[in-house]
Amino acid sequence: MKRCVVGIGQSDGSECNRRGGEVPTVWFTSMASLAAVLSDDNRALLRLIDERQPRSLTELADWSGRKVPNLSRTLRTMAGYGLVELKKNARDVQPIALATEFLVVLD
Secondary structure (H helix, E strand, C coil), X not given: CCEEEEEECXXXXXXXXXXXXXXXXXXXXXXXXHHHHCCHHHHHHHHHXXXXXXXXXXXXXXXXXXXXXXXXXXHXXXXXXXXXEEEECXXXXXXXXXXXXEEEECC
């Protein structure tokens, strides 16, 4: 599994360093935004991508039971946080999970 340390709020990580904790590599502006992006369904989607390695969004849509526009929107949001990579191939976009395990650092 690929581990990602997540923080909430705008910080440079100096407080985590003073306490000897892990420094977040991904920051969310609020607990609500973290909950929306890392919902149970979205974490299951990341695991599915990591385990089955789909070649396209269409293939992932078939496996997940979600529609391509919904997946595309969700994956673009996750890509913005660095949780997935959307690799453009000749005619398709291949999703690649960059994180599947999360450690959330709270103050």
